[in-house]
Amino acid sequence: MGVDFSESVPAPNQDAIATALLQLVAVVAQLRDPEQGCPWDREQTPTSLIPYVLEEAYEVVHALRQGNPNAIAEELGDLLLQVVLQAQIASESQQFDLATVADGITEKLIRRHPHVFGEAIAETPEAVQATWQAIKAREKGEVAETLTHCLSRYAATLPPLTAALKISQRAAKAGFEWPNLAGVWDKFEEELAELKEALDSGDRDHAEAELGDLLFSLVNIARWCQLDPVAALQGTNDRFVARFQKVEAAAGQSLDSLGIETLEKLWQQAKRELGQSSV
Structure with missing residues (x-):
């Protein structure tokens, strides 16, 4: 790779990192052992593990949002396990191993950061992104993506x-953009009307398509207003669960035995107790 990293990480940390990673690799290899391994781990395939890769990635995101270092470390470990397990499965059929994965991403980072590891100049995040995309296109044999x-x-x-x-x-x-926010709102109203019309028609496929168009128009509104729709929806989900927990606790009985008026009163009470923006 032509870059010396021997002094980038203090020697004690180098030893600890290497030891920990090698131990993890050894444990995963033992779990996959055909004779003495774990029955569940042995039967896993790259595709059967997809749900766990997604789940662990989202749990890392949740831990990062919570800002709890212990939880972040734990969830990153769970995600790292998925990387090591995929590499172990691939190595068993001589496709690639963890060294291939690590070497590949290391070399890619060096190639795509010539302003750090070479003589190129990129002084802004935008310049770095432009360099990254240009190098990526060359690597793939494309003039440009x-x-x-x-x-x-x-x-x-x-x-x-x-x-x-x-x-x-x-x-x-x-350049595929509305001239102002009013145009975006007009599009939202148009899509809302089309969704109502599709629902009235009873055509499920049409209604689903119009619902998608309406959601996309909301995303456009969020972008125009510099709001994060993913964070916004996550916040709403969190608030709903917190309020629902309050409703269940206050009800003291099965919710389906209560009328909607009672449930609405409990809901409004929960909102007051938690606050409009509490999670």
């Missing part, structure tokens, strides 16, 4: 709400 290719990648790989925001941002950057 087309906007359609970029949007397709967002749609295929990101959670839908995050993808919608990314798609909206990139399309706007390319």
Whole structure:
């Protein structure tokens, strides 16, 4: 790689990191042992583990939002396990191993940061991003990544709400944008009316398509107002659960035995106790 990192990490930390990673690799290899391993771990495949990769990634995000160092370390460990386990499974069929994974990302970081590891100059985050994209395009043998290719990648790989925001941002950057916020609100009202019409028609597929259009228009509003729709929805989910917990505790009985008026009173009480923006 042509870069000496021998002094980047203090020697005691180097030893501790290497020992911990090697021990984790050894434990995972033992779990996958055909004769003395764990029956559950032995039967896993790269695709059967997909739900766990997603789950652990989201749990890392939750821990980061909570800001609890112990929880962050624990959840990062769970996510690291998924990386090591995938590499172990691949190594068993001589596809690749953890060293391949680590070497690959290290070399990529060095190649795409010539302003750090080379002679290039990039003094702003925007300049760094432009350099990264240009190098990425060259690596893939492309003149440049087309906007359609970029949007397709967002749609295929990101959670839908995050993808919608990314798609909206990139399309706007390319000039596919409303002249003002009033136009965005008009589009929202148009999509809302079309959803109501589709629902009245009884055509489920049409209604679902119009619901998607309405949600996308809300994402556009959020972008215009510099709001994060993912964080906004997460906050609403958290508040709903917190308030619902209060309602259950105050009810002292099965909620389905109470009328909607009673439930609404308990809900409003929970809102007052927690505050409009409490989580």
